[in-house]
Amino acid sequence: MAEGTAPISPEGAAIGRPIARDDGVAKVTGRARYAADCRPPGLLHAVIAPSRIARGRVTAFDLDAAMAEPGVVAVMTPANRPPLAEDPDAKTAPIVFRLDLLQDDRIRYAGQPVAVVIGETLEAAEEGAFRLAPAYAAEPALVDIDAAEPFVPETVGLGAPVERRRGDVEAALATAAHRVQRRYETAAQVHNPLEPHAVVAVWEGDRLWVDTPSQNVARAQRRIAGLLGLPPDHVHIRSPFVGGGFGAKAFPAGPQVLGILAARLVGRPVKLVLSRAQMFGAVGHRAPTRQTLRLGLADDGTIAALAHHARVASSRFDDFFEPAAALSGGVYAAGAVETTHEAVRLDIATPVVMRGPGEATGSLALECAIDEAAAELGLDPLAFRRLNHADTEPISGRPFSSKALRACYDAGAARFGWAGRPLAPRSLSDSDGRLVGLGIGTAVFPSMMFQAEARALLRADGAAIVELGAHEIGQGAATALRQIAADALGLPLSAVTLRTGASDLPDAGGAAGSSHTATAGSAIHAAGTALVARLAALATADPASPLHGAGNAVLFAADGALHAGDGRRDPHAAVLARAGLGAIEARGAAAPDRAARASHAMAAHGAVFAEVAVDPDLGAIRVTRLVGAFAAGRIVNPRLARSQLVGGMIWGLSLALHEAAQFDPATGAIANADLGAYRIPVHADLPFVEALLVAEEDTLVNPLGVKGVGEIGITGTAGAVANAVWHATGVRIRRFPIRIEDLALAMPGREKEDDA
Amino acid sequence: MAKVPVQFTLNGSEKAEFVESGATLLDVLRDKIGDTSPKAGCRQGTCGSCSVIVDGELRLSCLTLAETCEGASIVTTAGLAEGGVLHPLQRAFMDAFATQCGFCTPGMIMAAKALLDRNPDPSRDEVVEAIAGNICRCTGYEPIIEAVLSAARSNSISAA
Numbered sequence: 001m002a003e004g005t006a007p008i009s010p011e012g013a014a015i016g017r018p019i020a021r022d023d024g025v026a027k028v029t030g031r032a033r034y035a036a037d038c039r040p041p042g043l044l045h046a047v048i049a050p051s052r053i054a055r056g057r058v059t060a061f062d063l064d065a066a067m068a069e070p071g072v073v074a075v076m077t078p079a080n081r082p083p084l085a086e087d088p089d090a091k092t093a094p095i096v097f098r099l100d101l102l103q104d105d106r107i108r109y110a111g112q113p114v115a116v117v118i119g120e121t122l123e124a125a126e127e128g129a130f131r132l133a134p135a136y137a138a139e140p141a142l143v144d145i146d147a148a149e150p151f152v153p154e155t156v157g158l159g160a161p162v163e164r165r166r167g168d169v170e171a172a173l174a175t176a177a178h179r180v181q182r183r184y185e186t187a188a189q190v191h192n193p194l195e196p197h198a199v200v201a202v203w204e205g206d207r208l209w210v211d212t213p214s215q216n217v218a219r220a221q222r223r224i225a226g227l228l229g230l231p232p233d234h235v236h237i238r239s240p241f242v243g244g245g246f247g248a249k250a251f252p253a254g255p256q257v258l259g260i261l262a263a264r265l266v267g268r269p270v271k272l273v274l275s276r277a278q279m280f281g282a283v284g285h286r287a288p289t290r291q292t293l294r295l296g297l298a299d300d301g302t303i304a305a306l307a308h309h310a311r312v313a314s315s316r317f318d319d320f321f322e323p324a325a326a327l328s329g330g331v332y333a334a335g336a337v338e339t340t341h342e343a344v345r346l347d348i349a350t351p352v353v354m355r356g357p358g359e360a361t362g363s364l365a366l367e368c369a370i371d372e373a374a375a376e377l378g379l380d381p382l383a384f385r386r387l388n389h390a391d392t393e394p395i396s397g398r399p400f401s402s403k404a405l406r407a408c409y410d411a412g413a414a415r416f417g418w419a420g421r422p423l424a425p426r427s428l429s430d431s432d433g434r435l436v437g438l439g440i441g442t443a444v445f446p447s448m449m450f451q452a453e454a455r456a457l458l459r460a461d462g463a464a465i466v467e468l469g470a471h472e473i474g475q476g477a478a479t480a481l482r483q484i485a486a487d488a489l490g491l492p493l494s495a496v497t498l499r500t501g502a503s504d505l506p507d508a509g510g511a512a513g514s515s516h517t518a519t520a521g522s523a524i525h526a527a528g529t530a531l532v533a534r535l536a537a538l539a540t541a542d543p544a545s546p547l548h549g550a551g552n553a554v555l556f557a558a559d560g561a562l563h564a565g566d567g568r569r570d571p572h573a574a575v576l577a578r579a580g581l582g583a584i585e586a587r588g589a590a591a592p593d594r595a596a597r598a599s600h601a602m603a604a605h606g607a608v609f610a611e612v613a614v615d616p617d618l619g620a621i622r623v624t625r626l627v628g629a630f631a632a633g634r635i636v637n638p639r640l641a642r643s644q645l646v647g648g649m650i651w652g653l654s655l656a657l658h659e660a661a662q663f664d665p666a667t668g669a670i671a672n673a674d675l676g677a678y679r680i681p682v683h684a685d686l687p688f689v690e691a692l693l694v695a696e697e698d699t700l701v702n703p704l705g706v707k708g709v710g711e712i713g714i715t716g717t718a719g720a721v722a723n724a725v726w727h728a729t730g731v732r733i734r735r736f737p738i739r740i741e742d743l744a745l746a747m748p749g750r751e752k753e754d755d756a
Numbered sequence: 757m758a759k760v761p762v763q764f765t766l767n768g769s770e771k772a773e774f775v776e777s778g779a780t781l782l783d784v785l786r787d788k789i790g791d792t793s794p795k796a797g798c799r800q801g802t803c804g805s806c807s808v809i810v811d812g813e814l815r816l817s818c819l820t821l822a823e824t825c826e827g828a829s830i831v832t833t834a835g836l837a838e839g840g841v842l843h844p845l846q847r848a849f850m851d852a853f854a855t856q857c858g859f860c861t862p863g864m865i866m867a868a869k870a871l872l873d874r875n876p877d878p879s880r881d882e883v884v885e886a887i888a889g890n891i892c893r894c895t896g897y898e899p900i901i902e903a904v905l906s907a908a909r910s911n912s913i914s915a916a
Contacts, residue, residue: 024850027858028842028865030793030833037792122783123776194797194805194859194893243795243859244893276798474857474894639853643896647856650895675802675891683897684888 013558014486014493015704018639022479022498023241023472032241035211036198036273043200044073045122046262046272048255049115049129050281051107054141054347054668058105058114058134065131066117071124074266075132076116078102082264085229088254089317092226095158097350098318099254100282101227101261107136108317109349110669111281113255116262118270141347141668145288145313148344156312156341157323157358164329164395167336169294172305176296180373184293184365185735186324187660188313189286190279190670191354192680195243197283198273199259207234212256213242213249216510217469220252221503227257237503242473242511247353249473250512253283280673284352285661287312287322289361293369296335301377303388306334308366311342315350322351323358327715328366329395330603331444332388337395347668353512355648356714359445360655364736367441367719372732375425381723382409382418382440393601401596401700404631405442405605408694412629415692416609425730426748434613434622437728443606443630443716447698447707448515449592452523453506456489456531457585462560462573463495466527470500470520471511475710476640477520483636484521484704488528490557491572506587514604514708517636519590522702526588532557534584539575546570596700604707606630606694608649608716611687612724619729619744623653623721626689631696633707638693641709645691648713654681655714656721657737760823766791767835775822782806782817785832793834793862797891804890807863807870808832814870833862836869845869845907852903856894864890868904877908 026032051058066075081102086092088099100112107114114134119125142148156162173179193213200211208230214220217237225232242249259272274283289312296305310324325339356363374384386409392399413419421438422428428436454468466485472478482498489496499505508520536555539545539562546568547555554565561571576584611625628649635641658679664671672678691713698705718736726732731746733739759774766789775784782799785791785808797805799818806817809831836843845865848854855861864887871878871886878886883904892900 020850021853021855023858024855025842025846027855027861028833028846028849029837030791030862032858033792034795034859036796037786039787039790039792121776122787123779192893194803194857194891195795196797241858244857246893273796276800276802476856643853643856643894643899646898647895650897654895674800675798676800680891680893681895682888682891683884683901686895686897689898 014483015636017483018637019479019483019493021476022482034195034241034243035200035213036271038200038211040200040202040269043269043271044118044120044266045125046116046118046259046270047125047129048113048258048278049117049132049134050278051110051112051114053107053136053138054110054143056107056136056138058107059137060135061115062131062133066128069124069128069131071120072117072128073120074118075128076102076118076262076265078104080265082261084227086227088227096223097251097352099257101254101257109315109347110667111278111349113258113282116258118262118266143346143348143663143668144665145290145311145344145346148346150311150342150344153319153321153341153343156321156326160323160326163340165338166395169305169307169336169338172336173294173296176304177299178297178376180295180369180376182293182369182372182734184291184368186289186361186364187737188288188663189354189659190661190678191246191248191284192279192678193244193246193248196274196276196279197253197255199256200269200271201260201263202269203263206230208236208260210235210237210260212237212239213245214239215242215245215250215471215473215512217503218507219510223252224257224260235503238501239471240501242471245473246355247357247512248283250353250510255282276675277673280661280670282349284349286354287314287351289322289324291324291365293365295369295373297373297377301379301384301387303332303334305336306332307338309340310362311344313344313346313348313351315348316345318350320351322361324362327359327362327444330393330601331366331390331442332370332394333390334394355651356711359711360714360718363715364655364718364722367716368722371723378423380423382413385442396601398599398601401600401602402633402696402698403605404694404696408605408607408629408631411692411694412607412609412627416627418609425727430613433616435616435728436611436613437724437726439610439720439722439724439727441608441716441719441723443608443628443712445514445604445712445715447602447604447701448513449702450509450515450519451591452509452519453587453589454508454523454527455506455585455587456527457583458531458572458576459583460573460576462571464489464491465497465499466524467499467505468508468520468523469503469505470508471516472501473511475511475644476637477511477516480517480636480640481520481524485524485528488525490532491560495560514710514712518702518704518706518708521704521706522590523588525703526590527586530588531584531586534586535572535575536562538579539570542578544578545575600700602701604630604632604712606712606716608720610720610724612721612728614725614728616747619740619747621657621725621738621743623687625687626653626717628713628717629692629694630709630712631694632709632712633696633698633701634705635693636706641693642691644709645713646689648711649689649691649717650681650686652714652717653721655736656718660737762823762826764825764827765829767831777823779822780818781820781822781825784822785817791832791834793832795859795862797859804867805860805863807866807890809866809870812873814867833865844910848903848907848910852899852906854896854899854903856896860890860892864892864900872908872911876911880905
């Protein structure tokens with residue numbers, strides 16, 4: 001850890017300690033049970049038949065051929081799909097996505113499920129799906145974001161304003177001493193959690209048991225119950241382990257509901273697991289963007305105007321618009337600032353939230369533009385960023401609840417060795433003759449919070465069980481939330497059991513928006529505080545308690561006992577024993593503090609530094625160092641937090657250099673729908689990545705002071721890598737991911753050779 | 757499809773199954789035998805999460821036909837802990853925070869075991885090379901490398 005990053009929590013408390021993961025043994029032994037690992041008796045296997053066209057209709061199936069395949073039990077098509085209580089295209093809640101549940105023969109994107117084949121074995125179902133051979137009436141499909149007519153949507157993201165303005169950007173641009181205008185392109189990306197979407201559905205009368213990975217079991221329960229016309233408490237969703245989600249499992253996807261319907265159709269348990277190719281279809285993706293940044297600069301280097309406009313793609317039949325420009329309202333001070341969006345509709349599946357939705361792509365464009373502005377002025381890019389540090393949130397004028405960005409710049413720059421970086425590009429090289437460049441990006445991610453509930457039960461033996469429908473998706477929630485529970489209850493970690501991952505438990509909100517620790521953790525904190533208050537009331541009213549007569553307010557719970565400030569103590573178990581109680585329970589709820597959020601902007605911040613080495617002849621890019629310094633409020637478990645931050649940074653590197661889902665204009669399908677051609681980084685692609693934790697205290701963001709670390713790492717990093725490539729080569733590539741051919745062909749001297 | 761009899765040893769236990777001709781080792785392990793430690797991440801040999809060791813060789817069980825494993829000795833992550841005591845690699849993965857969502861972990865541990873079985877003292881580059889075929893989408897690669905190197909060190913200490 002860098003200097004100035006002292007631990008925030010007091011020694012001895014559970015919060016702040018780098019304890020090992022609670023789910024570690026289950027995961028390293030292979031015993032952790034993911035949805036597809038469930039094998040209830042009588043299980044049948046279902047597979048989806050995906051559409052091969054992007055627009056048109058299904059005109060026929062060869063049902064006879066499919067049913068003739070030995071082991072095929074049923075084929076589910078629009079003709080025999082069990083009825084639904086709700087139209088899957090109905091907007092039944094403010095945030096609900098239209099699903100393709102075989103409601104008709106219409107095709108609206110390639111990969112859309114057109115039928116489900118159910119078999120005694122997976123092999124039989126797959127063969128049946130192959131023999132089903134749907135026939136299509138295809139219509140011309142459009143999948144090119146640049147070829148469609150744009151419009152202005154009503155909102156972006158999940159209900160955010162499509163446009164925001166402060167000051168007169170056009171006037172400020174017109175009078176600025178320097179102007180920079182640049183356009184950047186980002187590609188569509190696909191979440192690709194390593195665990196494909198899977199569902200194992202078992203009906204018992206009008207009760208439904210569903211094993212399926214979810215980032216929000218309460219939301220999934222509501223949606224599935226609504227579609228099926230069941231009371232929500234008849235739908236039992238279990239999601240103890242999620243093999244990665246990144247947003248793809250934030251909303252129940254159509255194929256998961258189809259697995260449930262298939263089980264209804266055949267009256268037996270059904271397992272449906274998507275193939276990897278199908279993971280590029282009906283479960284969402286990150287929309288491609290086209291972004292234009294306009295900056296007006298004063299001679300002293302301050303930003304007079306900053307305008308960020310984004311064009312994003314969505315489907316023809318539903319609304320999700322990547323809020324790519326939105327973050328630019330909160331990063332750099334500017335005399336006038338505006339963020340605007342437009343959208344196009346294409347014959348593609350509806351995009352959805354994907355790690356840093358809007359922030360990831362928007363940060364990439366913003367950080368490149370800021371770098372280009374610094375270059376225009378001949379300023380060091382870090383000095384330029386410091387000069388334009390936003391002391392208040394530019395778009396709103398609100399103060400930040402806390403903001404240790406300057407300390408992040410300091411810590412990151414010191415660790416990375418930024419000082420002495422030559423200003424001019426193409427100044428450095430390594431011993432292999434590769435061109436070396438150093439780049440920086442500012443990381444920022446809003447500190448969100450949602451509603452949650454939790455319950456805590458303290459038993460006579462002094463041990464506690466804390467329950468809520470929280471989500472262990474790999475981020476370490478099960479461990480971090482148990483640390484919060486232990487401190488809230490004043491118990492040693494060994495005395496606290498946490499139960500999560502099921503819709504039968506109190507609604508803990510979703511594992512999304514980097515908000516889960518803050519949201520679920522605050523509910524646990526509230527439940528623990530309420531339970532300690534009940535315990536304290538029992539003790540202080542009990543003449544036999546050492547704490548008799550002590551005021552509640554001066555008591556605190558720690559090490560399994562209640563303590564008064566004067567050293568008197570009474571163990572939890574003793575309080576219950578004297579009261580003759582087998583257990584006591586308390587519930588707690590958490591919700592965002594509306595007043596604090598109206599008066600203050602809340603965000604985590606960071607600074608990311610990248611070093612790249614570029615082959616001068618081939619344009620091959622190697623990131624050789626990546627250092628990030630992040631301030632995200634209170635850190636519950638520094639090892640888990642660093643894993644999240646480093647993972648996010650590698651996603652940022654991947655956004656800049658690797659991942660692109662390529663739509664085939666001829667078929668409308670994603671042409672590289674496998675993990676060979678869709679380039680996810682592996683060990684061999686990566687440098688040593690370091691994330692520093694910078695101390696930050698925030699008393700406004702939530703009772704725990706936690707800001708969240710799940711997504712901020714992707715911001716800042718993508719821009720830092722792109723800026724380092726420019727610094728190495730002198731070539732500014734504005735189409736992402738940066739392709740080797742784009743860079744090689746643009747390298748100085750290269751064009752001449754090609755012309756010769 | 758015709759059924760084919762196949763016998764092999766899984767983590768030291770004899771197994772005999774009738775499998776569909778063309779069934780993959782992955783599906784037979786998971787669906788017939790119930791060893792769900794190998795994971796189906798892609799079923800096309802691109803992610804490594806189904807990795808198992810067959811007669812000492814690292815194999816992608818999704819690309820291995822079960823019927824070709826007649827008489828083979830197969831090791832999966834589920835078979836590594838002995839008598840409730842974790843294998844040094846498993847212990848190292850825990851201690852190094854080398855598992856996040858955990859879906860790649862069994863395959864990653866198998867790839868690491870295959871490396872350490874043939875090269876007990878690998879360099880960092882050799883570790884990277886050995887697990888370059890295994891995708892971790894949480895991208896917790898550095899702790900994984902650390903875990904493998906640490907397991908190698910603990911092995912050499914216990915062997916000394």
